[in-house]
Amino acid sequence: MANVISANSLTLAYDKGKTVVINDATFTIEQGEFVFITGPSGSGKSTLLKSMYGQIKPYKGKLSVGGFDMNRIKRNQLLQLRRNMGIVFQDYKLINEWTVEKNVVLPLIITGYSLDVQKVQAEKLLAHVKLSEHAHKYPLELSGGEQQRVGVARALSKNPFLILADEPTGNLDEFSSGVVWDLLENACDQLNATVVVVTHKIPTIFNIPYRHFIIENGGVHEVH
Amino acid sequence: MKSIKEHLMFILPLMAMLIGIEFILVFNRITSSYENKLKNEYAILVVSKKTLKTPFVRSIDNRIDTVEPMNREEIAREVTAGMQDAAIAAIMKDLPYFYRIHLTKYFSLKDLKEIRDNLKKVNGILNVEIFGKNYHSKHSMFELVKMLLNIFIVMLFAVSILLVIKQMQVWQLAHKERMQIMEIFGAPMMLRSGILFKVALTDAFIATILNMGLFIYFKNKWAKTSDVDFIKNNPDLLFNISDFFLLFLLAIVIVIISVFYVAFKSREVPEG
Numbered sequence: 189m190a191n192v193i194s195a196n197s198l199t200l201a202y203d204k205g206k207t208v209v210i211n212d213a214t215f216t217i218e219q220g221e222f223v224f225i226t227g228p229s230g231s232g233k234s235t236l237l238k239s240m241y242g243q244i245k246p247y248k249g250k251l252s253v254g255g256f257d258m259n260r261i262k263r264n265q266l267l268q269l270r271r272n273m274g275i276v277f278q279d280y281k282l283i284n285e286w287t288v289e290k291n292v293v294l295p296l297i298i299t300g301y302s303l304d305v306q307k308v309q310a311e312k313l314l315a316h317v318k319l320s321e322h323a324h325k326y327p328l329e330l331s332g333g334e335q336q337r338v339g340v341a342r343a344l345s346k347n348p349f350l351i352l353a354d355e356p357t358g359n360l361d362e363f364s365s366g367v368v369w370d371l372l373e374n375a376c377d378q379l380n381a382t383v384v385v386v387t388h389k390i391p392t393i394f395n396i397p398y399r400h401f402i403i404e405n406g407g408v409h410e411v412h
Numbered sequence: 413m414k415s416i417k418e419h420l421m422f423i424l425p426l427m428a429m430l431i432g433i434e435f436i437l438v439f440n441r442i443t444s445s446y447e448n449k450l451k452n453e454y455a456i457l458v459v460s461k462k463t464l465k466t467p468f469v470r471s472i473d474n475r476i477d478t479v480e481p482m483n484r485e486e487i488a489r490e491v492t493a494g495m496q497d498a499a500i501a502a503i504m505k506d507l508p509y510f511y512r513i514h515l516t517k518y519f520s521l522k523d524l525k526e527i528r529d530n531l532k533k534v535n536g537i538l539n540v541e542i543f544g545k546n547y548h549s550k551h552s553m554f555e556l557v558k559m560l561l562n563i564f565i566v567m568l569f570a571v572s573i574l575l576v577i578k579q580m581q582v583w584q585l586a587h588k589e590r591m592q593i594m595e596i597f598g599a600p601m602m603l604r605s606g607i608l609f610k611v612a613l614t615d616a617f618i619a620t621i622l623n624m625g626l627f628i629y630f631k632n633k634w635a636k637t638s639d640v641d642f643i644k645n646n647p648d649l650l651f652n653i654s655d656f657f658l659l660f661l662l663a664i665v666i667v668i669i670s671v672f673y674v675a676f677k678s679r680e681v682p683e684g
């Protein structure tokens with residue numbers, strides 16, 4: 189199976205190398221795998237995830253994502269790569285001036301799908317995350333848990349090959365968290381998406397096989 | 413309500429800028445046409461022993477446009493009224509030629525003096541009268557009005573540029589988050605700023621139309637009742653339909669610069 193993500197002696201740093209966050213990490217993640225990344229706060233979990241969607245470039249070493257060399261990737265290639273990813277944030281990052289319906293199909297809008305396709309997909313996705321009755325509301329009219337379900341629906345809307353989630357349940361109560369984990373589980377299990385999730389706590393009930401990386405003192409170690 | 417205010421905040425400075433441009437256009441038309449009128453009304457008077465022809469006089473000074481001979485018989489008739497033919501013939505023989513010399517432009521007094529000196533050097537020219545005093549006061553008044561209006565236009569421009577920049581910052585605040593989220597999901601620059609373009613182009617169009625309306629109003633209402641005869645007689649100088657295209661083009665250029673400025677300021681900066 190093809191590597192979706194492969195890191196080779198990857199070092200990530202801020203301030204032109206003055207603050208090294210990830211030091212000499214080597215790992216690969218394959219198509220269809222579900223990976224949890226945990227670690228103390230400030231250890232570099234978000235930074236590692238940012239490197240996977242190109243918000244930060246490798247300081248040293250190699251990182252490839254979806255076949256792109258992240259050291260050399262051009263701006264338009266990066267945008268293209270991102271169009272085939274789904275990203276979920278702890279703070280949702282929804283567009284508050286847009287309706288729930290429109291937020292959900294942002295990736296389709298970006299790819300240039302017709303309004304009809306958008307409409308049909310929005311309906312399907314909102315039903316999937318059980319938010320059909322909120323389609324015409326605005327994000328700020330929803331609870332945190334509901335907003336994050338919109339965020340997950342958006343990430344899933346174009347059947348991405350890779351889903352990256354940074355503490356997706358960080359602000360959610362137990363019930364909403366359960367819904368979000370189910371959705372991510374499904375994406376991996378049924379759509380064969382690769383899912384990488386940063387979390388401070390792996391859910392106690394999880395129904396599919398997963399891998400677990402821990403970040404500690406700049407190193408990335410897999411727990412077996 | 414909020415969106416109307418947002419539109420106005422862009423339309424108003426845009427309009428101020430367009431009014432500035434339209435002023436420049438109108439002003440240039442009025443001054444050049446008024447200048448032309450002044451130029452046509454003005455002539456240097458030359459008294460010469462020999463006949464003068466335009467090509468020759470032009471070769472003396474290229475600021476000279478045409479030479480218009482004055483009717484010698486008419487002048488002579490006034491002087492010789494009641495005289496005998498022989499006496500008239502003698503006077504006519506000695507009577508010099510009179511010419512009005514028209515110039516190519518509405519020159520300054522300094523130019524006039526140079527032209528006069530050049531003409532005086534010509535063998536056979538007896539006298540050159542440039543009517544300097546009268547000319548000078550008219551010309552400097554004209555130059556003063558021109559300068560004041562230019563200062564006004566520059567100030568109008570400066571203020572409206574500041575307002576447009578201010579509005580850009582408001583836009584940036586309002587759209588930054590959306591554009592950044594779109595970028596995270598892979599939207600290219602043109603798509604991210606598409607909404608802004610729509611808003612801004614609409615505003616540009618509205619501002620151009622309003623501006624046009626204002627000047628058409630001036631042309632049809634104000635100009636006709638104007639105390640300034642020159643404007644009353646030439647209302648077309650106040651608005652020209654081709655101005656519309658120029659103004660709209662300019663408004664679009666301002667809009668494109670503005671939107672790209674906002675998009676550029678909101679773009680993702682790689683960390684690390």
Ligand SMILES: Nc1ncnc2c1ncn2[C@@H]1O[C@H](COP(=O)(O)OP(=O)(O)O)[C@@H](O)[C@H]1O
Pocket residue numbers: 202203207209227228229230231232233234235236683684
């Ligand atoms: N933009 C940045 N500039 C400089 N340092 C940063 C930046 N973002 C994060 N850091 C630092 O990098 C380290 C790791 O941060 P982060 O990846 O956000 O940790 P985590 O997500 O594990 O809590 C922290 O020490 C943090 O202060």
Ligand SMILES: [Mg+2]
Pocket residue numbers: 233234235354
């Ligand atoms: Mg973090």
